[in-house]
Amino acid sequence: MIDEAAIQLRYAALDPVLDERGRRRFAAAEALAAGRGGVTAVSRITGLARSTITRGLAELRGEAPPEAAADRVRRQGGGRRSLAATDATLLADLKDLVEPATRGDPMAPLLWTAKSLRNLASGLGALGHRIGHNVVADLLRQMGYTLQANRKTREGTNHPDRDAQFGYINDRVKEALAAAEPAISVDTKKKELVGDFKNGGREYSPKGQPEAVRVHDFLIPELGRAAPYGVYDIADNAGWVSVGIDHDTASFAVNSIRRWWQSMGCQRYPNATRLLITADCGGSNGARVRLWKRELQTLADELGLAITVCHLPPGTSKWNKIEHRLFSFITKNWRGKPLVSYQTIVQLIAATTTKAGLTVKSEIDTNAYPAGIKVSDAEMDAINIHRHQFHGDWNYTISPNKPISMR
Numbered sequence: 055m056i057d058e059a060a061i062q063l064r065y066a067a068l069d070p071v072l073d074e075r076g077r078r079r080f081a082a083a084e085a086l087a088a089g090r091g092g093v094t095a096v097s098r099i100t101g102l103a104r105s106t107i108t109r110g111l112a113e114l115r116g117e118a119p120p121e122a123a124a125d126r127v128r129r130q131g132g133g134r135r136s137l138a139a140t141d142a143t144l145l146a147d148l149k150d151l152v153e154p155a156t157r158g159d160p161m162a163p164l165l166w167t168a169k170s171l172r173n174l175a176s177g178l179g180a181l182g183h184r185i186g187h188n189v190v191a192d193l194l195r196q197m198g199y200t201l202q203a204n205r206k207t208r209e210g211t212n213h214p215d216r217d218a219q220f221g222y223i224n225d226r227v228k229e230a231l232a233a234a235e236p237a238i239s240v241d242t243k244k245k246e247l248v249g250d251f252k253n254g255g256r257e258y259s260p261k262g263q264p265e266a267v268r269v270h271d272f273l274i275p276e277l278g279r280a281a282p283y284g285v286y287d288i289a290d291n292a293g294w295v296s297v298g299i300d301h302d303t304a305s306f307a308v309n310s311i312r313r314w315w316q317s318m319g320c321q322r323y324p325n326a327t328r329l330l331i332t333a334d335c336g337g338s339n340g341a342r343v344r345l346w347k348r349e350l351q352t353l354a355d356e357l358g359l360a361i362t363v364c365h366l367p368p369g370t371s372k373w374n375k376i377e378h379r380l381f382s383f384i385t386k387n388w389r390g391k392p393l394v395s396y397q398t399i400v401q402l403i404a405a406t407t408t409k410a411g412l413t414v415k416s417e418i419d420t421n422a423y424p425a426g427i428k429v430s431d432a433e434m435d436a437i438n439i440h441r442h443q444f445h446g447d448w449n450y451t452i453s454p455n456k457p458i459s460m461r
Contacts, residue, residue, distance in 0.1 A: 078109060079113060093108065152197075223364045226330060240332070240339060242281060242283045277395075282296070282399070283298060283310040285310060290322055292415075293412065295384070297396055297418045302338050303345065303427070306338060309419065309421065318415060329357070336371070340365075341365040341447055347434070351452050361451065364449050
């Protein structure tokens with residue numbers, strides 16, 4: 055007669071402190087002591103599979119294969135495979151759901167998402183994946199994400215249509231990429247003093263022999279400042295940086311886009327009919343800058359391309375794609391190196407690469423860009439601009455004023 059109550063009592067007392075191997079060996083010992091019918095009874099009491107108890111009996115009798123007798127809890131290859139391993143499209147679909155709402159400091163490896171775990175799990179369920187929110191949390195951690203609360207930043211308050219604008223930009227970029235049309239992210243990187251000034255970060259050098267730099271960061275008039283304006287090709291994972299030596303104006307910004315097109319864009323997109331630009335809401339490429347729109351009209355006429363601009367909402371400049379995909383890696387590449395000349399800056403920028411295949415070209419722009427240029431109402435009226443139905447102040451298309459010529 056098997057005393058099931060006694061077995062259940064002993065198992066309840068030991069279960070909290072046993073690992074998998076301990077549980078199956080305890081169950082095997084009880085089944086062995088119970089005799090005939092012991093395996094079935096112990097399986098019913100403990101909830102362990104008969105095959106598990108049988109494997110425990112083999113271990114007790116020394117009949118287990120060598121790998122099971124090794125110093126490990128579970129045999130080699132044991133356990134359920136992860137969802138990411140069995141569901142080929144899971145990670146890609148999760149990334150697609152998270153990507154439009156990605157936020158974060160471009161200089162930090164940590165990202166966070168404004169979508170909750172349950173919303174993401176529900177979205178994946180709608181795509182045909184069977185997954186719970188706890189597994190979504192594990193996958194996001196593996197991908198470098200964590201969930202954090204929203205907060206305002208010093209550079210601006212949260213616009214009520216901020217998230218909707220991010221979604222709108224994401225849709226326009228997807229449309230451009232699907233049509234094999236160019237989509238670029240643009241911005242001016244932080245201006246840098248040229249000279250033997252301290253540059254953040256550390257590099258290996260002989261012990262006790264750090265490179266000497268100036269104590270104070272005062273402008274050296276004969277060297278000046280560098281204004282790197284970047285163009286990041288989203289589809290091609292390639293960047294172009296014009297290093298300006300004069301004012302950072304809208305004319306400089308548009309000429310940087312022009313030089314990117316002449317150097318890289320026209321070769322990558324020979325059949326392009328449109329150009330999509332995502333840009334900050336302020337600065338030289340700001341949504342309210344008249345000169346920016348006038349210069350874009352000139353560029354559209356020159357290239358024969360309809361140019362669509364989608365501005366990021368106010369207060370979100372650090373979430374521009376170019377910050378994460380280009381500028382952050384440039385800063386890492388020249389860390390600890392004094393930017394002693396314009397040529398040094400260009401060489402360090404052009405030498406920037408990543409494991410994901412980022413390539414960068416850079417040149418000095420020696421043109422003068424005077425500040426304070428006024429654009430008249432008549433000039434604004436001549437701009438062939440179509441403002442989109444959703445936030446026409448942020449989203450607009452400037453088309454050529456003359457027929458598109460064969461290029």
